[in-house]
Amino acid sequence: MALAGLRAWAADGVPSQLPPDTLAKAVKQDDFTIPTAGELLAALNKVGKPNWQAQYRPPIPTAYTSRPQIALNLGGLIADGYIAVEAEDSQQVKNIGKDIMTLARTLGISENVLRRGRSIEDFAENNEWSTLKEELEATQNEVKLAMDEQHDEELTTLVTLGGWIRGTEAVSGWIATNYSGDAAKLLRQPAIVELLRMRLEGLPARTQEDPLVKGLDGRLKTLQDMVTFPPDQIPTQGDVKKINVAAADLITTITAKR
């Protein structure tokens, strides 16, 4: 671009254009830069009336032995929690809350997380759906904090990754069978996968050598290519189905007992 490096200024002193090198150096903080599954589901609610119960999946195993696999599935379960909240299904929220706590216990995670679990159950009992959305993210962050305290910092990236894949699977699944262009455009998420792949590259060698983690990056690259398209492009129904298949395959791998 001929004007790259120059900065245009709006009348009130705020630059009207930032150069690419400035954008490239922007802060990227996982719990701020990466949206929750709840934000994606909220956006889908604006363009359709999803039957969220149709996006439930059967209960997943909760007796994994690999810590990276537990972390990935914790993230997926938290995304399931958002889906159950959108469905306003208190029993499903409670079931998922129990599974989250079971997995958290296998990581030896602290009492704070278990308290969050009890809060989720209470809010579900009282149908406090709005509060539950914030409580789910708070639970996820509490899990990550506990991982930090246990020197398992690298696992926090996997919690975020598991949640993003499961959210994308559920949303693309609904759009694939209830196709509209406005809904399909929600699947444009290039910077999220780019950041998640960057975080995976930064994981310690021992985590990267985990067989499950080792197989993720190539498939994430495929998914990244699918959710990376120009702002004015509308993915076809076929494109959406491909995204759904890719995300669902990843979830199948992540949940499979090894």
Next chain:
Amino acid sequence: MVALSLGAATGRAADTDAEVTAHQSVLDLAGAFTNDGFKLRDGNYKGTLKAGESVLVQVNLYAGNQYWFSVAAAEPKSSVSINVYDESGKLMNSEAFTTTTAPATGATPALQPSADPYANKNRAAAGFAPDTSGPYYVRITETAGDAATFCLIYSYK
């Protein structure tokens, strides 16, 4: 001048008193948006800026959702401004909201816009509704005052 750092989700030090103050102040501000049905993200970004400095934070937004990005500086005499840019670096139109005092309980932020976002205001918010899903950038600038610790949060609905 743009202050740059790469945030990470892990290994955070305990909050300083100034960070706690800034966080509390911005939560007070965002409470008005929560009263208007916005969900508050649990994550936040904290940092320190001198007068004339800016920091840029990437976010990923979904078309159809509405967002409020809120920032507060711990120091009462600081002034902060907040703006949203798209992935090409173009300044987006956003609704400005600045204050030094907490909005009235239950007030709708949109009903209290600031006429002058560069007044001596140590809290500011930008309301934005993207037409396109994808990456955006939130730019925080300290427009006047001493070096200030700030806290940035966002809400959506």
